[in-house]
Amino acid sequence: MQSRPNSKFTPEFRADAVRLAPTSGRLLAVVARDLDLSHSALRVWVRQAAIDAGGDWRRPLTKSS
Secondary structure, three states: OOOOOOOOOOHHHHHHHHHHHHHOOOOHHHHHHHOOOOHHHHHHHHHHHHHHOOOOOOOOOOOOO
């Protein structure tokens, strides 16, 4: 994968990626690859979204029941 220096992603794209990550049933790394993102970028976005929502980012991502 080629790196994208100084890539800018819209807030909508980030929100969609964060929503897709835990609900897709796939590993975070696979979701990131499918979206042409680095695993670390998606992990940071998911962690920040959990913090923003008042959740604990250290808990594993699970499907909601």
